[in-house]
Amino acid sequence: MKRHEILALREVDVAHGHSPVLHQVSLSVRQGEIVTLIGANGAGKSTLLMAIFGLPRVTRGEILFDGREITRVPTHRIARMGMAQVPEGRRIFPGMTVMENLVMGGAGAPVDEAVLERVCGLFPILRERSGQRAGTLSGGEQQMLAIGRALMGKPRVLLLDEPSLGLAPLMIRRIFQALRAIVAEGTTLFLVEQNANQALRLADRGYVLVNGRIVLEGGGESLLANPEVRRAYLGGH
Numbered sequence: 001m002k003r004h005e006i007l008a009l010r011e012v013d014v015a016h017g018h019s020p021v022l023h024q025v026s027l028s029v030r031q032g033e034i035v036t037l038i039g040a041n042g043a044g045k046s047t048l049l050m051a052i053f054g055l056p057r058v059t060r061g062e063i064l065f066d067g068r069e070i071t072r073v074p075t076h077r078i079a080r081m082g083m084a085q086v087p088e089g090r091r092i093f094p095g096m097t098v099m100e101n102l103v104m105g106g107a108g109a110p111v112d113e114a115v116l117e118r119v120c121g122l123f124p125i126l127r128e129r130s131g132q133r134a135g136t137l138s139g140g141e142q143q144m145l146a147i148g149r150a151l152m153g154k155p156r157v158l159l160l161d162e163p164s165l166g167l168a169p170l171m172i173r174r175i176f177q178a179l180r181a182i183v184a185e186g187t188t189l190f191l192v193e194q195n196a197n198q199a200l201r202l203a204d205r206g207y208v209l210v211n212g213r214i215v216l217e218g219g220g221e222s223l224l225a226n227p228e229v230r231r232a233y234l235g236g237h
Contacts, residue, residue, distance in 0.1 A: 003030035005067075006188055007052070007083075007157055012061035014044075014051045021047045022212045024061070029157070029190050034183050036191040036199040036220065038233060039209035045192045046088055048209070049161050052190075053078055053085055065157070079107065084155035088162045090146040094135025098126055101134050101145055105152030112154070118185070119148040122178045140171030147178070157188045164195045176202055196233035200224040 007029040014022040021044045029035045039045050051058055054075040062071045070078055084105075093101050102119065103111055120127040123144040129137060134145055143163055150158060163179070164172045176198055183189050193199035200206050203220035208229060216223065223229050 003032055005029070006031045006065065007190060008064045009048075009052070010062050010064070012048075012051065012063065013059045014047055014056055015059050016047070016056065020212065022051070022058075025209075025212070025214055026061075027207050027214060027217070029188060031156075031188055032183065032186070033204045034179070034189045034191065034202055034220075036193055036203040036206045037209055038193060038196045038199055038206060038223075038229075040232075041194070043209045044212040045209055046161055049085065049159050049190075049192050050087075052159060053083070079153065082154075082156035083159065084150040084153050084157075085159040086146045086150050086161065086163065088165065090142050092134045092142055092145050092149070094133065096134055097131050098134055098137070098145055099130040101149050102126070102152050105149035107153055112152075115152055115154055119151050122151075122181055123148050138171075140167050140175070143167065143171075143175060144178070147175075147182075151182070151187070155187060157190065158182065159190050159192075161192045162194060163191070164193060164198060172198060196229065197224070200229075 005028050009025050009027050012022055012025045013020065025048060037045055037048065050056065052063055054073065058071055062069050064070065065081060065083060093104065102116065125141055126145060126148055134142065137145060163175055179189060179202060191199055200220045200223050206218065206220050206223045207214050208216040
């Protein structure tokens with residue numbers, strides 16, 4: 001059965017000031033999928049992810065969420081529609097406790113105990129450290145907190161920017177295992193990641209961004225086996 005398209009970009013251009021960054025980018029994410037976007041530093045990956053949330057605004061093209069155009073919709077309304085983002089660098093509140101950070105993820109709504117239980121089931125360390133200041137957590141624990149905080153808003157689509165950045169291999173494996181579980185429970189995932197090997201092994205489908213343009217797309221495993229991808233991103237031949 002064909003999956004319903006929940007997120008789509010159609011010929012999107014984005015610029016920083018007068019400098020073009022993204023050029024006629026088209027991609028789609030279907031409900032229940034894991035879709036990854038890979039590319040080198042400076043390719044425009046983070047800009048693309050931020051543009052979906054309205055900052056920066058696209059200069060051409062359109063973005064659709066569940067069939068509705070959101071190209072000019074304010075960021076806070078996009079979040080209320082059922083999309084959440086975990087930005088590069090985590091951006092937790094370091095002076096607040098782990099639990100206070102999680103509560104902030106609900107955007108002021110009363111804490112949904114079932115959702116909190118789900119998050120703590122995915123990341124048990126968050127329950128153990130619930131009263132600890134978030135800034136004292138390790139990098140991997142902070143990434144778990146950032147993902148958990150985003151999940152507290154019960155998003156239908158979760159956007160993640162470089163979740164493995166700066167983490168030890170063991171912690172990366174734990175994070176990616178949790179991402180599989182998140183999707184298995186019904187959340188769609190769009191992942192921007194420099195770790196092409198991990199990302200493509202996780203993904204149903206993937207896109208390759210080069211200098212602001214999509215140059216390749218396909219199944220995660222097929223891109224992983226593509227000689228061009230292997231040479232550019234996996235050190236292979």
